[in-house]
Amino acid sequence: MxxxxxxxxxxxxxxxxxxxxxxxxxxxxxxxxxxxxxxxxxxxxxxxxxxxxxxxxxxxxxxxxxxxxxxxxxxxxxxxxxxxxxxxxxxxxxxxxxxxxxxxxxxxxxxxxxxxxxxxxxxxxxxxxxxxxxxxxxxxxxxxxxxxxxxxxxxxAPSPAGADGLPALGELAAVEAGLLGHRTPSREEAAALTGKHVVVVGSGHSAATAIGDLATFVRRVPATRVTWALRRGSVGNAFGGGVADELPERGALGQRAKKAVEDGLVDLVTGFRTEEVVVEDGRAVLVAEDGRRLAPADRVVVATGxxxxxxxxxxxxxxxxxxxxxxxxxxxxxxxxxxxxxxxxxxxxxxxxxxxxxxxxxxxxxxxxxxxxxxxxxxxxxxxxxxxxxxxxxxxxRVELELPDTGVCGGSGLFDAPEEASSGGCCTPAPQLIQLGTRTAG
CATH class of the missing domain: 3.50.50.60 (FAD/NAD(P)-binding domain)
Structure with missing residues (x-):
């Protein structure tokens, strides 16, 4: 040329x-x-x-x-x-x-x-x-x-699991071992994880997509376990705008994820800021800054943007x-x-x-x-x-486009203290906290 x-x-x-x-x-x-x-x-x-x-x-x-x-x-x-x-x-x-x-x-x-x-x-x-x-x-x-x-x-250039913006200790080793990745699993990949433990880190649309997809396999094979780890101290806008979202399918993503949590198909952990990823016996254990440890995971999906x-x-x-x-x-x-x-x-x-x-x-x-x-x-x-x-x-x-409303108010929520999150956004009440299920202990 x-x-x-x-x-x-x-x-x-x-x-x-x-x-x-x-x-x-x-x-x-x-x-x-x-x-x-x-x-x-x-x-x-x-x-x-x-x-x-x-x-x-x-x-x-x-x-x-x-x-x-x-x-x-x-x-x-x-x-x-x-x-x-x-x-x-x-x-x-x-x-x-x-x-x-x-x-x-x-x-x-x-x-x-x-x-x-x-x-x-x-x-x-x-x-x-x-x-x-x-x-x-x-x-x-x-x-x-x-x-x-x-x-x-x-x-x-995906963001890491590490909560400080840098890869957590051991995160790169977990990537090399094939235990941690930044891509939403395909249906074939998700099916291969049935009966195993998957951890999803992140709160955006990619995380909600992964949670919704994985929940279908939990329904089919109850032995499958999914843990959803959020860094923020409250759910914030992780469930999106729902029916208020002017892009219906975008709103539906969060609602599917919310239902998966409410139905007990997914364990939701808030305020979990990953500091270390420990590889033990072919599985990955996420350790938070406050010392909490999630149960060993067969796969960690990092959807942190x-x-x-x-x-x-x-x-x-x-x-x-x-x-x-x-x-x-x-x-x-x-x-x-x-x-x-x-x-x-x-x-x-x-x-x-x-x-x-x-x-x-x-x-x-x-x-x-x-x-x-x-x-x-x-x-x-x-x-x-x-x-x-x-x-x-x-x-x-000239502006030739008006973007669809997200249906979400007030930003992504307070980063710390969940009890302060009840003040809500600017036009709707704040989402209620989802209590952890009995399977969240690591």
Missing amino acids: EVAVNPVIVIGAGPQGLAAAAHLLERGLEPLVLESGDTPASAVTEWGHVRLFSPWPELTDPAARRLLEPTGWSTPEKGYPTGAQWVEGYLAPLAEALGDRVRYGSRVVGVGRKGRDLSVDAGRAEQPFVVHVRRADGCEERFEARAVIDASGTWR FRPDLSFLSEVRLDLDVRLQAPAKLAAEVDPNVHSCGSVRATGAADLAHPEPGFYIVGAKSYGRAPTFLAMTGYEQVRSVVAELAGDHEAAS
């Missing part, structure tokens, strides 16, 4: 990266998409067994649809696809339509300004970006770009929130510590801009460590960013 002079480089061929390329083409700008995997949406493929809680119409981008429709492709009208179906029915055809503008096996290892390191001011904005790439065959390449859109996501990989952006001038590692202007909208009633607002180029002109982080990575990113949020982001790069400032500043 012959690379256009100073294209707009897009990092990542996932949902937002491919959508960004479609918008760039529509605006007359030449994209070059650099994907570390060997297929489009390789990260989505890794969780392809998981069903999305967004319906098909919210999972496709308008510019991408306009690019695909002349090929005979049609937009799926209804239903909730799995990740694999999303790839097969939309993302793979979109990548094929973009052709050799997508390069696979191309891992970005550095982004900077030509001839200017991070400290140099003089003429910085006038220099093109330089993007350093390591190919799958080990060779290195360097591309120049007029702008860079980082849509690399967070999938390959993800974080952005900033390692290859050390020479780019970024304005990031110190807590979330998200663009500073966006962070207040998505901060789980303070997020209040209603949905977050859609964000565009102005919210995503950094001190480095022409550089943007979009997609799940733009939320930093914050959870609950929606595909349609990313599509609105890339529409606005590409409009800004094309000089259409009016379109860039």
Whole structure:
């Protein structure tokens, strides 16, 4: 492939990266998409067994649809696809339509300004970006770009089980032993765990998905044991917004998990902050900071969220929130510590801009460590960013999306003292504490 002079480089061929390329083409700008995997949406493929809680119409981008429709492709009208179906029915055809503008096996290892390191001011904005790439065959390449859109996501940077943000003592050894992982088990994997003990660590949608799936196997084989460990001292919003959630399937995730706890299928442990993972006799024992120990587990599923990989952006001038590692202007909208009633607002180029002109982080990575990113949020982001790069400032500043209400109020709840959690959120009473079942002793 012959690379256009100073294209707009897009990092990542996932949902937002491919959508960004479609918008760039529509605006007359030449994209070059650099994907570390060997297929489009390789990260989505890794969780392809998981069903999305967004319906098909919210999972496709308008510019991408306009690019695909002349090929005979049609937009799926209804239903909730799995990740694999999303790839097969939309993302793979979109990548094929973009052709050799997508390069696979191309891992970005550095982004900077030509001839200017991070400290140099003089003429910085006038220099093109330089993007350093390591190919799958080990060779290195360097591309120049007029702008860079980082849509690399967070999938390959999961947060650890360790409550202090660092891997717990022994956690890496448990990973190497195949006892601890960060991926929601497939139905086949979950079935292989029947009659055994599984621990799920985390409180987000991935954790709720895992709990709901595992509970079905507890019903079938009562000898199966599932423990759900939350770091916070109370349930908080772990059960989601329920019927108040404007995405019904998202609300249903938490309700299924809640019912599993209420029915005694899952042991819920609150205030459990993992300090150590001890491997004993081929099983993993989680030890909390307060000395509590969970029963030995045959499998530990760590669903504590993800974080952005900033390692290859050390020479780019970024304005990031110190807590979330998200663009500073966006962070207040998505901060789980303070997020209040209603949905977050859609964000565009102005919210995503950094001190480095022409550089943007979009997609799940733009939320930093914050959870609950929606595909349609990313599509609105890339529409606005590409409009800004094309000089259409009016379109860039326009908001063309209203996000669905989560049905959750008052943030993620108090981190400590459960007795203080009864103050509730801003529009509904606080969730009641779930008492531990008789099987929670470790």
